[in-house]
Amino acid sequence: MALVSADSRIAELLGELHQLIKQTQEERSRSEHNLVNIQKTHERMQTENKISPYYRTKLRGLYTTAKADAEAECNILRKALDKIAEIKSLLEERRIAAKIAGIYSEAEPPRKTMRRGVLMTLLQQSAMTLPLWIGKPGEKPPPLCGAVPAAGDYVAKPGDKVAARVKALEGDEQWILAEVVSYSHAANKYEVDDIDEEGKERHTLSRRRIIPLPQWKTNPESDPEALFQREQLVLALYPQTTCFYRALIHAPPQR
Template sequence: MASGSSSTAAAEARIKELLKELYHLIHEVQDERARGEHNLTNITKTHERMQAEQRISPYYKNKLRGLYTTAMQDAEAEAELLRRALDKIGEIKGIRENRRLGDSDRPKQILRRGVLMTMLQQNAVTLPLWVSKPGEKPPQLCGAVPADNNYVAKQGDKVAARVRGSDGEENWILAEVVSFSSSSNKYEVDDIDAEEDKERHTLSKRRIVPLPIWKANPETDPEALFPKDTLVLALYPQTTCFYRALIHEPPKRPQDDYWVLFEDTSYPEGYSPPLTVAQRYVIACKEDKSKK
């Protein structure tokens, strides 16, 4: 118990330290933004003077060149501060998640359906947005970018898992990673919607698809999103199961969700009306090649 208490205290101390650093970073962002806005105001005023004089003199050319160079430097400085702030937030979330997973004295928490659905929605909303540097490509698990073949999901990560039910039917469910064995190449995962502790599955790696850990920005990295008419697996609203669907409309802004058409034979077209699904819960469709 003593070691558990000391590790909890250390985690709390680290979180407090990170929160202080985050607080100072946010103030630095505000200061940097104020400096940038002052420079942008100067750019606007310079353009207004040029229009009033109806000529572009060498003086104005040089002045604007300097102002725009400064504006780009200000924007990059602000972006770097925001990246550092996002890293702090990610570290805080990681510590809290590790503390939850390491608390073996407490039984697994069984959530009411409404609470679980709210939690899943919050997880999707708070998924960090990938902010690329100039010339940088989105990493694996950013939006539609798949994980590398050698990628191993960590304990506590959310994944789509293909499991066989008591009726023999196979479904893709939302699950949480418990462990991975490199010798057997198998995961142990828990059904996120389990009503009892026994809902644990041992599955081969090919039956697991890691969920995105970054949202892709449609305005800067549209190639990291599934295009229209792509066949995907998407989490059906208010459930914890993934079903085949077609992308009807990809996100247009960072805060937007996908619009998808779920396969549904009860409709004449074979698909449901468009429904929204967050980036967090849309993954590549893995075709059934084996039932083993």
């Protein structure tokens, strides 16, 4: 029943998202006329080579309207982003519920049959579709946005991806990519699954052995302070593996 309920809610949210996208297009079309007027007014001023009180007053009104139009469009887009985030959350909840129930769709086969190449592709897609944080003017990026760490009392949710420090077969310790199964507040420990162990390797680890991974990408243009900086020491996934190794940032992204 939970899966059916999630499907119904997702369908409802997709309908709402569609309406918001239509509203965005309508708002953009409505504001286009005002932007054209601004451009034409500037062209007339250049032709006359002067800024008269009339043009000054007219431009002030046009820019005030343009600012209000942009804010209205921005609000609609933020609502759309919220809908997308809710849809992604429900899809993740449905995936976890299906995993627990032992039900897998054709699009998402059981992890025990997943080839390494398929796993690597899925991880790349997951990284590419990580949502971009878009804050309001003056709003700082939240925890788990880019390089911003989680709050000290943060508890990762089931299904969240984390870096987990585990003991290897040789007795050495290594950082691996893992998925949270559960967290015990009484024991202060996580249960996590190794992403690359076909769902068979489960670890029980203390909080200090877990690093929650970012949930948002950072916009380098608006929030450069939330990026890892040049020469900063980080944990990075080694290419074509699910193991983290110490690395130095050569250069942060520019866009």
